[in-house]
Amino acid sequence: MRVLVTGGAGYVGAVSVDALVSAGHEVVALDDLSTGHRGAIPSGVRLSTASFGDEAAVGELLSSARIDAILHCAARSLVAESVREPSLYYRSNVAGGIALLEAAREAGVNRIVFSSSAAVYGVPDATPIDEDAALRPINTYGETKRTFEAAMAAYGTAYGLRSVSLRYFNVAGATERVGEVHDPETHLIPNLLHAAEGRGEPLTLFGSDYETPDGTCIRDYIHVADLADAHVRALEATAPDDDRTVEALVCNLGSGGGFSVREVLGATEEVVGRPIPHTIGPRRPGDPPILVASTARAESVLGWRPQRSSLEEMIDSAWEWRQRHPAGYPA
Numbered sequence: 001m002r003v004l005v006t007g008g009a010g011y012v013g014a015v016s017v018d019a020l021v022s023a024g025h026e027v028v029a030l031d032d033l034s035t036g037h038r039g040a041i042p043s044g045v046r047l048s049t050a051s052f053g054d055e056a057a058v059g060e061l062l063s064s065a066r067i068d069a070i071l072h073c074a075a076r077s078l079v080a081e082s083v084r085e086p087s088l089y090y091r092s093n094v095a096g097g098i099a100l101l102e103a104a105r106e107a108g109v110n111r112i113v114f115s116s117s118a119a120v121y122g123v124p125d126a127t128p129i130d131e132d133a134a135l136r137p138i139n140t141y142g143e144t145k146r147t148f149e150a151a152m153a154a155y156g157t158a159y160g161l162r163s164v165s166l167r168y169f170n171v172a173g174a175t176e177r178v179g180e181v182h183d184p185e186t187h188l189i190p191n192l193l194h195a196a197e198g199r200g201e202p203l204t205l206f207g208s209d210y211e212t213p214d215g216t217c218i219r220d221y222i223h224v225a226d227l228a229d230a231h232v233r234a235l236e237a238t239a240p241d242d243d244r245t246v247e248a249l250v251c252n253l254g255s256g257g258g259f260s261v262r263e264v265l266g267a268t269e270e271v272v273g274r275p276i277p278h279t280i281g282p283r284r285p286g287d288p289p290i291l292v293a294s295t296a297r298a299e300s301v302l303g304w305r306p307q308r309s310s311l312e313e314m315i316d317s318a319w320e321w322r323q324r325h326p327a328g329y330p331a
Helices: 011-022 055-064 079-084 086-107 140-159 188-196 224-237 261-272 296-302 311-324
Strands: 002-006 026-030 046-048 069-072 111-117 162-168 170-172 203-206 221-223 249-253 278-281
Touching: 002 011, 011 026, 011 069, 011 224, 026 055, 055 086, 069 086, 069 224, 079 086, 079 140, 086 140, 111 140, 111 224, 140 162, 162 224, 170 224, 170 311, 188 203, 188 261, 188 311, 203 261, 221 224, 221 311, 224 249, 224 296, 249 296, 261 311
Parallel strands: 002 026, 002 069, 026 046, 069 111, 111 162, 162 249, 170 221, 203 278
Antiparallel strands: none
16 A cells, blocks of 8 residues: 655654555655654655645655555644644644645545544543543634544535544654654643753643542553554555445554553652652633543544553653654654
């Protein structure tokens, strides 16, 4: 299978490129390098530096590289920014996404796996969350993910697009070659590791009065390598002779369990071997007490289950990568 990975120079995209290559597939990475890193692309993999929303450029690439399927990881993904600047998110994640679908339709590529998000659920009525839960996003980022999922389903009905939407919960960890480098960084584990390195002010943890065992929010975490494995399985499920994606398939990706913010803090201190400076701040609006995925559908339909569910393993792999790459990726 020849796969185009949008956002292939990013954190999730680059780990997925490696997983696809290891599985014997041919890969072309597409990334405009606005947030991705050229150094994250492995040797031997072609990088095309263009936006996934450039319909003409993507269409030419799909045809010339004879692409069979698309893994769409590229997106704007900062929740707070999406609320301040919704136009950026609708233009990129929705309008750009439609341009990608049109380029694929014109080139005859009718297989796509989409990096969606648990943000489509908003504040759930119950947990663990299954894929039939109501979709009530509470920010523009989540709304754009929900909208593109709906667009893919409509393209499936009208044009025969075979799609899988993978709704990620919290992605963490690193592989031997690829780690998490974002600017700004908004994820808990890399920010804890940043604070452990003594860079900047103590980290603020938001809210200690939730109705949870220790008063802090509980979240589901998934190792980035497990996520990449799910990508490979989902792409293979879009094959024309596979009946799993006759209709648009949606699967949650998490560990099926959860860890509180205090548990993540404690595990990180164990890994780095010292206390991490932090303060406790007020709750952030819209943060639900518990977000944990039901992963039964991914297991039953894709044959996928997480292999690296230990919180310590996720944190340790991220910490080791940071120690080996203190400056991140080479320029």
